[in-house]
Amino acid sequence: MTLSTDEGTLAPSQLPSSFLSVRDLKVHFPTVDGIVKATDGLSFELERGKTLGIVGESGSGKSVSSSTIMGLHRGSNAQISGQILLNGTDLLTISDEEMRQRRGSDVAMIFQDPLSSMHPYYKVGDQIAEAYRAHHQVSKKVARARAVEMLDRVGIPQPDRRADSYPHQFSGGMRQRAMIAMALINDPSLLIADEPTTALDVTVQAQILDLLQDLQRDFDAAIIIITHDLGVVAEMADDVLVMYAGRCVEYGSTNRLLTHPEMPYTWGLLSSVPDIAAPVDAKLIPVRGNPPSLLNPPAGCAFNPRCDHSSKVPGDRCFVELPELTPGRDGGSHLKRCHLENPDEVYAEEILPEIAPDLVEEPR
Incomplete structure (x- = not known):
């Protein structure tokens, strides 16, 4: 990964090989009190098979920048400028329909709170199967088999039976695993993990991080991991981006940044x-x-x-x-x-x- 040394300017020699290039991204929200500059001139690049850790206090712009990559601020009053190039395609200029097709298949997100991110009235297996059918013309039977396969892949015991459980019947660690299964069911090339280990005990945290690393090797996915936990960064990330007040304030390889900030x-x-x-x-x-x-x-x-x-x-x-x-x-x-x-x-x-x-x- 490379970063610009000037606001919004990236080294041209690095662009052809970059899988994800975010250039001078600005996400501003108009309010009655003024403009909230949630992200203000953020630029970075990420290669396939690599992990970028984004750290900073709450309100620094970490989640806003990543949800913008997912296209989740489309249709809102957000003022968005810059470029988000995913494999050469600018996600900020494509149509809403094309973004819907890419969301889940090319880029997926593991949300911070899986209990509130999954529908309480639908079985876990049905929700994961629905995510698969949104991008594949297959029968419900085939989609369910794929959902069970992914639940087994992420370490859910008795996946065929647990696919018929509701989210509240899963423990916190199992819900997080189910969210990972849903995010990965379409083999996305970019995975965004927003605080994937929040509220989990240290043993389950270690299992989730090991799982993400194993799946990254299997799918050769690029991962953005958003966290407050520098221990998670040290374990997972190849590079670290420190954000403050909507801007990058420091970037470096994990080892260099943690030992020589x-x-x-x-x-x-x-x-x-x-x-x-x-x-x-x-x-x-x-x-x-x-x-x-x-x-x-x-x-x-x-x-x-x-x-x-x-x-x-x-x-x-x-x-x-x-x-x-x-x-x-x-x-x-x-x-x-x-x-x-x-x-x-x-x-x-x-x-x-x-x-x-x-x-x-x-x-x-």
Whole structure:
């Protein structure tokens, strides 16, 4: 995956091989109080067989950007601009009928709450079979057999019998597996998983993540996983996109971003994660304050009201100038949106000793 270093501009040499290219995506919602800029100039690319993790606090634009890829804001009052190229086709310009044909077959989504996403009055097997018949001219018998096959594929015990159960008769983990079966029944090439492990215990979480990885290998699908859990990102993602106030504020390979983050907001996310190796009396270091209003975001860097490092930037740039996405210190594909000149040094000297003192090298 590659990202632009300028708003809305992607490297042309990367476009032919990219399966999914999102370019300068803006999703704005008019309200009586003003324009809510839920996503404001988001660009990224994703290859088949790869996983992109999108992280950030609630309200940062993660789910809005992904639901826009699904075409779920069509017919609403949303003001959408930019491009969403899926295998060369711009999903923002095709007709509603063509989008309906692609939704479920080319691109599918696992929603955050499977209980509210499945109809309570219909059997689980019937709902999965209906998703298959929407894209294939087959009989109900054939569709049911395919639904049972997928339930078995995702690890539902006695799938033929459980296909006749209602959603409320499934446990949380089984409902999530059923949602995955519904999303994958048409072999989509792009799968969007919106908080797929929320409200599940850690054992079931691990099973769901293993299942997604196994199915990705089988179908060679590209996956976008939206989560607050950096542990899930470390387990699943090849690359990580950090969002704040509707924009990308940092991007990099998972290993690079988690070990050498260069944006203070990312530092805050990492310092908020408990360390099982830390002393029992160790304190978490949360990000102070609250996310900004997307109706009236702060001038300059949107993170400046919560940032403890703006004083290290000469003048008032953090408060008047929006930082661009620029390459990190490694000079590679790592990008960050910050005015700090030496963020890696600040992180190593001030942040790392607090959140992971065992990783700090002793002076020689």
